[in-house]
Amino acid sequence: MKIALITSCLAGVAHSKMAAIALQKEAVKRGYEISIEQQGGHKIPVKLTPNQIEESDIVIIAKMVTINGKNRFKNKLILDVSVNKAVRDPQSIINQAEELIAKSS
Amino acid sequence: MKIVKPSYVDLNLNSTSKKEAISLLVDHLCNEGKLSQKDPYLEAVLQREELLSTYCGYAIAIPHAESAAVNEASFVFGRTSAMVWDEEDELVEFIVLLAIPSVEEGKENKHIEIMSNVATIALEEDVRKKWASATTIEEIINTFN
Numbered sequence: 001m002k003i004a005l006i007t008s009c010l011a012g013v014a015h016s017k018m019a020a021i022a023l024q025k026e027a028v029k030r031g032y033e034i035s036i037e038q039q040g041g042h043k044i045p046v047k048l049t050p051n052q053i054e055e056s057d058i059v060i061i062a063k064m065v066t067i068n069g070k071n072r073f074k075n076k077l078i079l080d081v082s083v084n085k086a087v088r089d090p091q092s093i094i095n096q097a098e099e100l101i102a103k104s105s
Numbered sequence: 106m107k108i109v110k111p112s113y114v115d116l117n118l119n120s121t122s123k124k125e126a127i128s129l130l131v132d133h134l135c136n137e138g139k140l141s142q143k144d145p146y147l148e149a150v151l152q153r154e155e156l157l158s159t160y161c162g163y164a165i166a167i168p169h170a171e172s173a174a175v176n177e178a179s180f181v182f183g184r185t186s187a188m189v190w191d192e193e194d195e196l197v198e199f200i201v202l203l204a205i206p207s208v209e210e211g212k213e214n215k216h217i218e219i220m221s222n223v224a225t226i227a228l229e230e231d232v233r234k235k236w237a238s239a240t241t242i243e244e245i246i247n248t249f250n
Binding site for chain 2: 010012013014015016017018021022025040064084087088089
């Protein structure tokens with residue numbers, strides 16, 4: 001399974017990065033590939049490449065308020081979650097992703 | 106990953122409210138010379154907190170603000186007996202207060218990257234165990250390596 005992940009919080013100080021690391025850990029543990037874009041107020045993020053988006057089986061958006069550039073993911077399977085939940089309970093989010101993919105295929 | 110050490114560690118931050126806890130930790134930052142002015146920074150932290158809580162799960166809160174009143178990127182650590190941070194949410198035992206200097210508008214704030222590394226340390230279960238059991242300030246400081 002290939003995951004494209006976007007995390008976003010207000011300043012990018014705490015939640016955005018913690019969510020990225022927590023989900024990455026869980027995904028790697030299960031043998032999945034994951035590419036990550038972290039959004040925050042302080043800088044222009046390293047963006048997911050069109051290729052990474054194209055190849056992904058699912059796009060996970062872990063956000064506090066909103067993310068930039070959601071139109072990049074039309075036609076993709078999207079899982080929208082709160083950034084707090086991603087930090088606290090990454091297991092259940094990857095579970096949800098697995099279920100969504102199973103349902104859609 | 107570049108990490109700074111806490112400027113001050115308070116193992117018995119006895120506070121009963123979020124506001125009091127933050128205020129006590131801001132005093133520590135001030136006493137360590139990390140702030141040119143206390144009030145604008147305190148105000149910014151409380152404002153950020155009001156916008157959205159910085160509770161991160163695992164009994165940890167990471168209040169923070171970027172402010173022109175910050176002399177140097179720094180943080181202080183506080184441990185408290187379990188206290189209410191947000192109504193109807195889990196209790197908080199560890200508070201990491203981050204102070205981030207402002208940069209010119211439109212420029213990348215590299216301090217944020219460094220300070221956000223501090224936040225990720227809290228994700229390690231081993232680290233949290235050490236925070237809970239530490240009896241000396243050095244034990245806490247050593248977790249930020």
